[in-house]
Amino acid sequence: MKEKYFNFFGKKFKSYFIDFLLMTFSVLLAFSLNSWNENRKEKKMVEFHLEDIKEEMKSNLKILEEYGVYHDTLLQNLRKNPLQTSLILKSTPVTNVAWKLAENDKFKTHIDKNLYKELAKVYFAHDELVDHMSDVSARMTELNVFGSYYSLAGDFQNLSKEDQLKFRGYAKSGWIPIFEDWTSMEQFYWKAISDALKTM
Numbered sequence: 001m002k003e004k005y006f007n008f009f010g011k012k013f014k015s016y017f018i019d020f021l022l023m024t025f026s027v028l029l030a031f032s033l034n035s036w037n038e039n040r041k042e043k044k045m046v047e048f049h050l051e052d053i054k055e056e057m058k059s060n061l062k063i064l065e066e067y068g069v070y071h072d073t074l075l076q077n078l079r080k081n082p083l084q085t086s087l088i089l090k091s092t093p094v095t096n097v098a099w100k101l102a103e104n105d106k107f108k109t110h111i112d113k114n115l116y117k118e119l120a121k122v123y124f125a126h127d128e129l130v131d132h133m134s135d136v137s138a139r140m141t142e143l144n145v146f147g148s149y150y151s152l153a154g155d156f157q158n159l160s161k162e163d164q165l166k167f168r169g170y171a172k173s174g175w176i177p178i179f180e181d182w183t184s185m186e187q188f189y190w191k192a193i194s195d196a197l198k199t200m
Helices: 002-080 099-103 105-110 115-142 159-200
Strands: none
Touching: 002 105, 002 115, 002 159, 099 115, 099 159, 115 159
16 A cells, blocks of 8 residues: 555656656747747847947048038138138038947947957047037127138128127137147047048
8 A cells, every 4th residue: 555655656757757858848938938038039130220220320431522622621711821811611411310329238249359449449430529519600600700600701801800709819829729630530430430430
């Protein structure tokens, strides 16, 4: 009787143990599949973001090439004859929307670390240029000769003596270094984008 009881209990225990193992295996498999699927989706999202960033950088590169020529010419004219140069700003309309949308923990986890460093360098250069452009606009507003965006050519003689002296000093000591910084930042940004695109 005792032997039959242990035999019966042993069979039941084996059955429960097998059921437990199957259930545990099923749960672990479900978790693994879910994790694999989430990982796959996140990698796909990274690829999607990288494609957008690549397009954004290509677009910014074209803009930098176009506006870089304008600002370089403006700088050369300021060096030669600051008082006869039309000082009209053309803020470089570069964007960082794709980068801002992509920059999150999942993106940082799945992207190649070296590529992330290259992209971070690109958008650091972007922020530096945008901040500088904003500062230049503020300086032009402070000077308040013809408003925020103005042209010096033609109307210089109509200014008061005080404004003429102020502007002469600012043109020589202020605008040349300001646009030297501007053009060098554009060039640094241009190079950073070119380098990053080679690694993508």
